[in-house]
Amino acid sequence: MWQDLIRDEEARLAALHRLDVLDTAPEKPFERIVQLVRKMIGVPMATVTLVDRDRQWFKARLGLSYTETPRDDSICTHTISNLSPLVIPDLAEDPRFADLPCVNGPEPIQAYLGIPLVSSDRHALGALCAMDRTPREFTGEQIEILSEFALLVVDWLEMRRMAQTDFLTGAMARRTFLDQIEREIARCRSSGSPAVLAIFDIDHFKAINDTHGHPVGDRVLKGLVRICQDELRDWDVLARIGGEEFAILLPDTDGASGMQLVEKLCRTIEQTTIGDTGLNVTASFGISAYETGITSPDEWTARADGALYRAKKDGRNRCHIARL
Numbered sequence: 001m002w003q004d005l006i007r008d009e010e011a012r013l014a015a016l017h018r019l020d021v022l023d024t025a026p027e028k029p030f031e032r033i034v035q036l037v038r039k040m041i042g043v044p045m046a047t048v049t050l051v052d053r054d055r056q057w058f059k060a061r062l063g064l065s066y067t068e069t070p071r072d073d074s075i076c077t078h079t080i081s082n083l084s085p086l087v088i089p090d091l092a093e094d095p096r097f098a099d100l101p102c103v104n105g106p107e108p109i110q111a112y113l114g115i116p117l118v119s120s121d122r123h124a125l126g127a128l129c130a131m132d133r134t135p136r137e138f139t140g141e142q143i144e145i146l147s148e149f150a151l152l153v154v155d156w157l158e159m160r161r162m163a164q165t166d167f168l169t170g171a172m173a174r175r176t177f178l179d180q181i182e183r184e185i186a187r188c189r190s191s192g193s194p195a196v197l198a199i200f201d202i203d204h205f206k207a208i209n210d211t212h213g214h215p216v217g218d219r220v221l222k223g224l225v226r227i228c229q230d231e232l233r234d235w236d237v238l239a240r241i242g243g244e245e246f247a248i249l250l251p252d253t254d255g256a257s258g259m260q261l262v263e264k265l266c267r268t269i270e271q272t273t274i275g276d277t278g279l280n281v282t283a284s285f286g287i288s289a290y291e292t293g294i295t296s297p298d299e300w301t302a303r304a305d306g307a308l309y310r311a312k313k314d315g316r317n318r319c320h321i322a323r324l
Contacts, residue, residue, distance in 0.1 A: 008123075012080075013053055014234035015123040019161050020172075020180065022050060022057055029156045030060035033128070033149055038062050041130040041142050045109065048153055049076045050117075050126035063131070064107060073100050079114035080124035085143050088112040090135035111136045113143065115150035120158060128153050166240040168218060169225040177239035177247060181297040184249060188290045196250040196258030199304040200266075200285040203316040205244035208279065216277050223274035224281070231265045247301070255289035255321060262287055263319050270317060282317035284308060289321070 016022070030048045037046040045063030049056050056076050057068040071077055075097055079086040089111055091097040102109050111132040116124040128150040130138070164176035172180070181197065188195050202208075202224065209217040221244065228238050228248070237249040250258050262285050270282050286308025294300045303322040311320040 010234070012123045012125070015119050015121060016050060016052065016125045017235060019125070019157055020164065020176065021059060021157060021160065022052060023183075024059070026060065027160075030153065033153055033156075034060045034062045037128065037130050037146065037149055040145055041113070041138075043111075043113075043130045043132050045129075045131040045133075047129045047131075048117075048126070049114075049129055051076050051080055051124075056126070059126075066107075069102065073102060075100070075102070075109075075112055076114055076127040076129065079127040079129075080116050083116050083118055083122075083124055085116075085147065086112070086114045086127075087138055087143065089137050092135075108133060110134050111138070113138045113146060115143075115146050117150055117154050117157070119154060125154075125157070169222050169240050171225050171228075171246065172237060172239035174239060174241040177237065177241060177249070178297045178301075180237055180239075180249060181300060184251060185290070185294060185297070185300065187251075189292070193252055194254040195290040196253045196255060196262075196287060197290070197300050197304050198248040198250065198258065198262050198285050198287045198319075199241070199245065199301065199308050200248075200262075200283045201242070201245040201308070203282045203284055203312075205281075208281070212277070212279070216279070219277050220274050220279060220281060223277065224269065224283070226275075227269055227272055228265065231268055232261075247304075255287070258289060259287055259319065259321055266317070266319050284311040284316045285319040286311055287319060287321045 034046040034048060047058045047064065048060040049058055051071065051074065054071050055068050056071055056074040078096065088094055088097065091103045091110055091112055097103055109131045113130045114127040117126045117128060118124050128146060130146055164173055166173050184195050187193060208220055232238060235251055239247045241247050250261065266283060266285055273280055286304045286306065288300060288303035288307060307320040307322040311318050
C-alpha cells in the first residue's frame, strides 16, 4: 500500500496545502512547462501532478482528458517516496503498476518518467511527469532536462504562494484569504462540514506605535503571527486583513470547538512577551460559525466583525461569538 511508502505524510500534506494551489484554475507558467516537456522529451503526455491525501490532481496536463485520479491508482505516489527520478520503461512489465487503470484503460500509459517536486523544506509535493503510450527508454539527458523543469515548477509554486502572502508578517494576504473563504463556503455547502471564522485585532495598537515607534510595532505584528502559527493546527488558515487586524479560518470545526481554540489563543497572546520588544499585548476576537444562510465572504466576515465589535465594547481582551 502507498501508505507504507511515505514518511511524515502529515507534514508533507501540510506543506502542500500551504501552497493553496489544489483545485485552482489553469495558469500559464505551468501550462507552458508541460508544453515544453512534451516537445523537448518527445512524449505525447506531460503533467504537473500534485499528490493530495486521497488523490492526485493535475495542475497542468497535456494528452490526458481527466484532471485527477484516486491516489490508489497513482504512479506518482511512488515517485515522491524517495525524492529521486522514477523511470519505468514499460509499466505493463512492472508488477507495481501493471494492473493500474492508467496502464490498461482507454488512455493507456506505457512508459513513465517522473521527477519529484521537492519544496524548499524538503517535502515532495507531487511530480513533473513525461509519459508515452508505447514502451521506451529515457536517456540521461532527458532525465536531466525534466529535473530542471521540475525545479522551475517548484519555483513557480513557491513564488505563487509568496504573491499571496503579506510581506511583513508572512500571513496570508487579504485578497487570497477572501478567495479561501469563498472556497470554504462552497465546501461546507456541498459536504455539510462545519467551519469557523474568527477576526481579531491587537488592542490599543496605535498606542504601541505612538509610544515605541513603527519598527517596534512591526515586530509586534510579526511576533503575534508567530504565536498564532505555533498555536493553530496545520490546516487552519491565518491572514492579515488590515493594519493590526487578522483573521483565522478553522475548517472542520464547530462553533464550540472553535470558541475553545480561539479562547486559548487569546490567553496565550496575553501571557506571551513578544520577541525582543519586551511587550505584552492583548487581542479581541469575534467568532462566527458557518451557517447555511451564509452565501458570500462578505456575509461571513460581517458576522465575525459584529462579534469583534461587541468584544471591544465589552472591555477588549476577550472572545465573542456571533449571535444567530
